[in-house]
Amino acid sequence: MSSALSPFSVLDSSASAQVKHLEEKLSTMVTSLVCGLHQLLDLKDLNTGVHSTRLAEWGMRLGQELGIEDSKLHEIEIAAVVHDIGKIGVPESILHKPGRLSEEERAIINKHPEYGWGVLRLFPDLQQASLITLHHHENFDGTGYPGKLHGTEIPIGARIVTVIDAFDAMVSNRPYRKGLPTDEAKRRLVQGMGTQFEPEVVNCFLRIVDNELPAVFAATGTDMDVVF
Secondary structure, eight states, X not given: OOOSOOHHHHHHHHHHHHHHHHHHHHHHHHHHXXXXXXHHHHHHOHHHHHHHHHXXXXXXXXXXXXXXXXXXXXXXXXXXXXXXXXXXXXXXXXXXXXXXXXXXXXXXXXXXXXXXXXXXXXXXXXXXXXXXXXXXXXXXXXXXXXXXXXXXXXXXXXXXXXXXXXXXXXXXXXXXXXXXXXXXXXXXHHHTXXXXXXXXXXXXXXXXXXXXXXXXXXXXXXXXXXXX
């Protein structure tokens, strides 16, 4: 029996190589797109851009601890980076206002998840990330926005981003206010369990904060002395 390869085997091998090349090219394009959107966030607001980088690290660590499959982990990582992309559509006078927002201003800034979803959903590989972006301000008890989703109606990625987004926002310094101490931010997460936040996600995240806080800031190139 000849040991020569069948022409069909050669064709199959060639087709497989082409498919792999196209998949790698598509993955590179998606990565470039996400990085480009992140750069736009930096241009709009450097604090928002750095905040998103840390959320990507938090999101991956929390998702792994919760046992989420790798494909969904990648979606959470992407969403953590670009979840605030809709803030590009919010006027800077509102985005950086040091005082309390009026009802009209609050209504405008509350549109940013929908603005972000409207952009991200246009890209097939970002469909799931767009849904996490759309729902990252939903509350576990159904009082959030924009869909007033309740409990597990909220995508798990959005439930994760809601917790890490709130924590990082609380502890981070802003030009108009100083960040909260870590213990106070943790207390507020616990206080919001069952209302704003999913209890299981909060409990898991608090374990990560206690054990890995310096590691996360080191991984994102952030000086903790600047943040706290």
